[in-house]
Amino acid sequence: MSEFIAFIKDFIEKHGGRLAGSDAETNAQADLALRLKDFCKCVEIHPFEAPLDAKFFSLKIFCVIFYFTLVFKFFTDDLWIVLLASLNAILFLGHFVTYRDWLNVFFPKKLSHNVIGTLEPLKEAKMTIILSGHMDNVREFWWWYKFKNWGAKITFLAGLTLILWPCFLWLDYFFQWDFVKWFFLILSPATLAFFFIHGNYIVDGAQDNLSGISTAYFTLKSFLHPDKKGFSTLNHVRLKILSFGAEETGTNGSKYFAKHFHQELLEENAILINLDGIKDPEHFTIFRREVNPWIVYPKRMVSAMEDSFRKNNVPFKKVDLLMGGTDAHRFHKKGIPAITITAQTTHQLDPTYHTRLDTVDQLNPKAIEQMIGVLRTFILYEDSSFSK
Secondary structure, eight states: OOHHHHHHHHHHHHHOOOBTTSHHHHHHHHHHHHHHTTTOSEEEEEEEEEOTTHHHHHHHHHHHHHHHHHHHHTTOOOHHHHHHHHHHHHHIIIIIISOOOTTGGGSOOEEEEEEEEEEBOSSOOOEEEEEEEEOOBOEEEHHHHHHHHHHHHHHHHHHHHHHHHHHHHHHHHHHOOTHHHHHHHHHGGGGHHHHTOEEEEEOOOIIIIIHHHHHHHHHHHHTBOSSSTTBBSOSSEEEEEEEESSOTTTSHHHHHHHHHTHHHHHHTTEEEEEEEEEOOGGGEEEEEEETTTTEEOOHHHHHHHHHHHHHTTOOOEEEEEOSSOOTHHHHHHTTOOEEEEEESOOSSOOTTTTSTTOSGGGOOHHHHHHHHHHHHHHHHHHHHHTOO
16 A cells, blocks of 8 residues: 555544544644644644535525525516525525625634645745645535436536526516426426535545645655755745645635735745645646636646646646636635646546545555656746746
8 A cells, every 4th residue: 555545544544524623624634733743844723713504504595595486486476586586596606606605604603724834945935835635525415426427417407497597587577488487396306406415424535635635745745855854855945735624615724724824925925736636647637717716727837737747747638627616716816826736537527526435445546646746846846946
């Protein structure tokens, strides 16, 4: 067993499912911090409070309002139904789809933690490169486990139903399209995929995202100075590993960190390379943009990462992330250059993603090994650029 896989297996055996805000997540982050203290110059655990239930519990609210307006549509054509359905769709798009977090204020805050470890360069630090992943995982998306790609398609249809319902209601209001309520009555069962999105099974989270943590951890270790603890062999690049908490509940850990350490990140000339799902070497993917949070990643970072993949003869592709969002988008929105890399299928649902199949035996250690090589090339190039 490779050291990368052994690292991941050890976390799963010790801490099990690491739901956001749980004792398991807290203990796992403390475990990582303890390991980092063996070689990092500085290790910090940052507690933060966030409404960890706001993102997914809101789906139940959106669905209930949809059912309410659908039922009343069979008894009245009053304008209030159209307006309420429209407000519901707008809040769904703003709060859930585009990560604007509009409803967070209505949910109680819970405690989670980020962990950060630092390796200092031998000379003046002129840049900080942060390698990140997230420690928490999820309750199984059981529709995706039971129905595979069809489960994902039904979930997408659920969102589309909530958005299109008021659009068709407005058409019905002005043009008397009486078939609208019957059409959406037929579509309405799809929204159950939202209402009951989570099962009881807590997944291991081997690829999502202990694989990212493992990749970042061993990349840092590969730069350790043999004689100076807390220092790397680099001259001008400060290296950091950042393990986010509460990513699966709406990228809360990265949102907190990017906000509260914004000035420090700017002063350090920091960039973030987010690693999420480093599973299969044949599926290395650079995200050019993330559609839901409306962001486009810096062309310079995308181009530099492409060069690093090519120099290591590692095949890769570039795609747009069409659903969901990663921790990198929180940094990008605060003006910190960022990028996310994955190594799992993106053209269709990866069978392990948010299901009980996300186990250690599904990981190919070659993916982590190759990703470390790519990251080393990227980091060494950035460090050498300050010596020219």
